[in-house]
Amino acid sequence: MKLKMASLRSPKNSFCLAFLFLAFVQTQVLCYQYKVGDLDSWGIPSSANPQVYAKWSKYHTFRIGDSLLFLYPPSQDSVIQVTAQSYNSCNLKDPILYMNNGNSLFNITSEGQFFFTSGESGHCEKKQKLYITVGNASAAYSPSYGPSAMPETSPSYPTVFGTIPAPPSYSPSLNFPVFMASAIGFMVCALLGGIM
Ligand SMILES: *[C@@H]1O[C@H](CO)[C@@H](O)[C@H](O)[C@H]1NC(C)=O
Numbered sequence: 074m075k076l077k078m079a080s081l082r083s084p085k086n087s088f089c090l091a092f093l094f095l096a097f098v099q100t101q102v103l104c105y106q107y108k109v110g111d112l113d114s115w116g117i118p119s120s121a122n123p124q125v126y127a128k129w130s131k132y133h134t135f136r137i138g139d140s141l142l143f144l145y146p147p148s149q150d151s152v153i154q155v156t157a158q159s160y161n162s163c164n165l166k167d168p169i170l171y172m173n174n175g176n177s178l179f180n181i182t183s184e185g186q187f188f189f190t191s192g193e194s195g196h197c198e199k200k201q202k203l204y205i206t207v208g209n210a211s212a213a214y215s216p217s218y219g220p221s222a223m224p225e226t227s228p229s230y231p232t233v234f235g236t237i238p239a240p241p242s243y244s245p246s247l248n249f250p251v252f253m254a255s256a257i258g259f260m261v262c263a264l265l266g267g268i269m
């Protein structure tokens with residue numbers, strides 16, 4: 074018993090605690106919360122910048138653990154997550170996820186492609202729509218964002234993905250990278266400290 078107490082206070086264990094803390098901070102910092110379009114308001118793109126959401130998603134890389142923040146006046150707009158098919162055809166029925174609180178956080182919990190538009194009729198047609206690719210799926214489909222307008226109803230979205238699985242409706246309090254870092258850190262510390 075005495076030995077255990079002493080070993081817990083040893084410098085080795087202080088080092089371990091510091092390591093765990095750093096690992097935790099590090100993994101936290103690697104998760105980003107993106108304000109969609111870098112705009113203060115999710116809405117119909119201005120005529121000056123109709124491709125704002127397409128351009129925005131093209132120039133960002135998203136990872137599991139990141140989240141998308143949609144800000145908008147709650148009485149005037151909403152966000153829906155839809156399938157690729159619904160995204161293309163602006164079908165607002167049966168969305169995967171519906172959010173209308175004005176401060177909607179979409180948590181990225183898996184790889185794949187995620188399609189969003191407004192739940193208000195007419196907004197999708199006016200290009201208030203966004204899709205992101207998370208992880209390796211980027212190789213599957215890369216639309217051209219040239220100066221010419223994007224094809225409005227391009228059928229070329231990959232069907233390999235089928236329907237995009239809905240993310241779990243809860244957000245795990247401990248995400249995977251954090252858990253892994255902690256687990257690895259713990260094992261290293263256990264070995265160093267000879268707890269095992
Ligand atoms: C995303 O996570 C935040 C906080 O962890 C939570 O408030 C929010 O409801 C989550 N969003 C969804 C769509 O589950």
Ligand SMILES: *[C@@H]1O[C@H](CO)[C@@H](O)[C@H](O)[C@H]1NC(C)=O
Pocket residue numbers: 209212
């Ligand atoms: C990425 O995709 C390629 C082919 O599409 C596949 O061979 C490779 O294993 C994938 N990599 C990962 C990390 O999933």
